[in-house]
Amino acid sequence: MEALIKPSMKEMVFTVTPDVPASCTLELESISDLPVLFKLKLSKMERYSVNPPAGVVPPEQKIAVVIRMTAYSQIPPDVFSCRDKFRLETAPMPRTELADIAELWQEVPPKTTRFQLFPVKMVIGEDSRWKEIADKMEAEANVDKGRFVATPSEPSASLKSTTAYSGEELLKRRRRMANEIEKDISDRTVQINDLKRKIEASTSNQDSRDTAENSYMGVSGVQIILMLAITAFSIKLLI
Structure with a gap:
């Protein structure tokens, strides 16, 4: 199926700083001649808020969706391994009369719905007091990964013995x-x-x-x- 919406990004990037909610803005541009329904679903409802979470994009127009992340007083434990995702669902508007968005979605045939996933990436702000700690965490994470990677020129001892x-x-x-x-x-x-x-x-x-x-x-x-x-x-x- 052809896409109905052209998003402004492929992943959600949040710059986190102490005690300040991080946010990013996703622009949805309609590339359809008809109004397009959309809704954005979250993998962690308690961590994010979306405004608006659902709506209608007029033909060949744009709408901005603001996503905010909960503020943290300490570095998020998954700052370098975040697996959160957003799921964007879009479909042609089933009728031209304006109505409740939830009611309109109930009338949408499942086969006409398009899906797109947006992974989440967190970065530490340059002026943040977390920066030094985050750099150490990232270095330790890279060292841990390297311990389990065997170079092609030097097979592991267990492989040799086997x-x-x-x-x-x-x-x-x-x-x-x-x-x-x-x-x-x-x-x-x-x-x-x-x-x-x-x-x-x-x-x-x-x-x-x-x-x-x-x-x-x-x-x-x-x-x-x-x-x-x-x-x-x-x-x-x-x-």
Whole structure:
């Protein structure tokens, strides 16, 4: 949907000083040929006041909305981490007759409503007695953030130990697999030797011995090929 209102800012910036309410002014400019309804919702009602909180912007005209923040005698604890937001809702005016704003909003189809969020940012005034304290708070906040940031050139110690441990475990697994393959080769060798002895025992003449010898050579060839293949596979696992 096309926008109906052009706001004068993208975030609400409040310059806070001791015991003085901070304020900022949001100008809403209509870019529609029709009257536009608006209302500004707050994430913390107890902290801000809005004047006017809702109204009508005439076609191609502006209206100023003043937002005030509660005065603080001490530095707000979230001065550098404020997550407050304002939500601007706008919609074409459903009818031209003037009426109560709340009643007009009840007649607005939900699909025609536009939404826009405005984050809040607080800054400390340059002439404020909070300035020195705020600078220290900001420096400490930056140091705390830096403690949890690992530079690409120097991985953290925990990451190094985890990587080394994983490599060691992988090597152990490969060695276990190689031992199992070696045992399998030994078992198969025993089976082949038993088969050769049975063939030799069953031969009673020269022809039978020739046949047995051929069988023996065939079995030996299979044994050698099998052992070479399994050995090569075992070596590959260890690389």
